[in-house]
Amino acid sequence: MTIALTFHGGAGTVTGSKYLLETPRSRVLVDCGLFQGLADLRRRNWAPLPRALTDIDAVVITHAHLDHCGYLPVLVRSGWRGPVYATPGTAALVPIVLEDSAHLMTEEAAHANKYGWSKHRPALPLYDAGDARKAIGLLEELEYGVETTVGKDMTLRFGQAGHILGSAWAQLRSDGREVVFSGDLGRPAHSLLRPPSPRPPCDALVLESTYGSRVHHDTDAMDQLGEVIRRTARRGGSVLIPAFAVDRTEVVLAALAKLMRSHTIPDLPVYVDSPMALAALRVYREAFRDHWPEIRPELAGHDPLTPRSLTELRTVEESMRVNAPRMPSIIISASGMASGGRVLHHLEHMLPDHRHTVLIVGYAAPGTRARSLANGARQIKIHGRYTTVRADVAQLDAFSAHADADELVRWATAGAPPKSTYLVHGEPEASAAVAERLHTEHDWQAVVPRDRERVLI
Numbered sequence: 001m002t003i004a005l006t007f008h009g010g011a012g013t014v015t016g017s018k019y020l021l022e023t024p025r026s027r028v029l030v031d032c033g034l035f036q037g038l039a040d041l042r043r044r045n046w047a048p049l050p051r052a053l054t055d056i057d058a059v060v061i062t063h064a065h066l067d068h069c070g071y072l073p074v075l076v077r078s079g080w081r082g083p084v085y086a087t088p089g090t091a092a093l094v095p096i097v098l099e100d101s102a103h104l105m106t107e108e109a110a111h112a113n114k115y116g117w118s119k120h121r122p123a124l125p126l127y128d129a130g131d132a133r134k135a136i137g138l139l140e141e142l143e144y145g146v147e148t149t150v151g152k153d154m155t156l157r158f159g160q161a162g163h164i165l166g167s168a169w170a171q172l173r174s175d176g177r178e179v180v181f182s183g184d185l186g187r188p189a190h191s192l193l194r195p196p197s198p199r200p201p202c203d204a205l206v207l208e209s210t211y212g213s214r215v216h217h218d219t220d221a222m223d224q225l226g227e228v229i230r231r232t233a234r235r236g237g238s239v240l241i242p243a244f245a246v247d248r249t250e251v252v253l254a255a256l257a258k259l260m261r262s263h264t265i266p267d268l269p270v271y272v273d274s275p276m277a278l279a280a281l282r283v284y285r286e287a288f289r290d291h292w293p294e295i296r297p298e299l300a301g302h303d304p305l306t307p308r309s310l311t312e313l314r315t316v317e318e319s320m321r322v323n324a325p326r327m328p329s330i331i332i333s334a335s336g337m338a339s340g341g342r343v344l345h346h347l348e349h350m351l352p353d354h355r356h357t358v359l360i361v362g363y364a365a366p367g368t369r370a371r372s373l374a375n376g377a378r379q380i381k382i383h384g385r386y387t388t389v390r391a392d393v394a395q396l397d398a399f400s401a402h403a404d405a406d407e408l409v410r411w412a413t414a415g416a417p418p419k420s421t422y423l424v425h426g427e428p429e430a431s432a433a434v435a436e437r438l439h440t441e442h443d444w445q446a447v448v449p450r451d452r453e454r455v456l457i
């Protein structure tokens with residue numbers, strides 16, 4: 001029996017993950033992500049739905065980040081109504097992510113129409129709250145380690161990926177052949193979550209490669225964070241941290257709480273300014289309280305996520321009051337790549353002031369404002385106008401929730417080699433770097449697939 005795998009996103013790029021697995025009787029889509037970053041990629045979200053995706057039997061979601069689940073409402077808008085399988089943690093976070101995405105798209109379209117900065121007349125959202133609710137209604141929970149049938153002749157099993165709460169690698173089996181999708185792999189050093197569970201045996205491995213050409217340096221990450229905060233506070237400025245609402249906000253809060261408890265940094269006011277981040281924070285706190293399986297056992301039953309002087313900003317009015325902080329403070333706001341959300345208003349107000357610091361604490365895709373800032377841009381376009389960058393910009397990759405190159409290779413190779421390995425969800429040079437290491441160091445067949453390429457398993 002032939003099993004085919006087609007790459008409808010996440011091939012040659014670090015966004016828009018969609019992988020179609022087909023047998024003669026079943027068609028299952030693994031991840032259903034939104035394209036983000038470069039304009040050419042974002043335009044792909046608006047292209048007509050590929051015919052290959054119109055009659056699938058099921059969707060498997062590895063975790064709740066937009067580039068893995070954010071296209072679900074588009075699929076549903078086309079009339080699709082199949083099951084969407086996810087772990088309980090992912091099923092708790094996907095509604096938060098999709099509802100926020102729909103809200104921001106609608107809000108941005110309204111802003112563009114009001115101020116005329118879009119070339120589209122009228123500007124429309126890709127999807128709305130109704131589409132998001134329909135997609136959320138299709139979620140079906142599957143616990144880690146439990147096997148279930150998807151489609152007519154496939155089975156699915158999730159294992160812990162350690163990337164964010166609920167994240168999983170997915171093992172799909174049909175007619176004795178197995179394909180493993182890594183999803184986004186986390187780090188053994190993640191401060192809140194257990195490390196990824198071992199890769200199971202498989203015939204084909206689809207491996208992410210976000211940090212495939214880089215190695216994180218953990219040894220002085222907390223010292224660097226403390227120094228950035230102290231240096232900024234000494235000159236009377238505030239630190240703005242664009243952070244992914246799911247997991248990165250929690251990791252940063254835990255680090256700030258630890259630094260304050262040790263008196264390494266002053267007890268500055270800490271603001272979390274993102275409705276989505278606050279909703280995700282409630283899920284994480286529930287996970288700690290109820291001892292969810294992916295939480296590090298030494299943290300279960302505790303709340304490590306509340307530094308002193310923490311204020312949760314819920315309303316637009318509260319958010320606006322910290323646009324120009326009157327005293328040194330720390331503002332954590334989504335989105336992590338500065339592609340939308342309340343962080344844009346803070347950037348508009350704070351970037352022109354040399355006293356402030358913008359701290360990038362995660363992966364920034366090409367074409368995003370966070371990448372431009374990290375690359376030293378002196379002007380950033382926000383809401384149709386350019387803003388001058390006088391603030392300091394710092395970057396700390398060690399707070400990333402993505403496995404680095406060494407960790408990816410270590411996880412992939414801890415077991416019998418698959419017949420083929422496909423490097424996805426990475427910039428071309430990052431994917432090629434992992435493929436080369438697997439080939440030269442382990443004599444594996446490892447390739448970087450092209451977008452829309454179809455291979456046989």
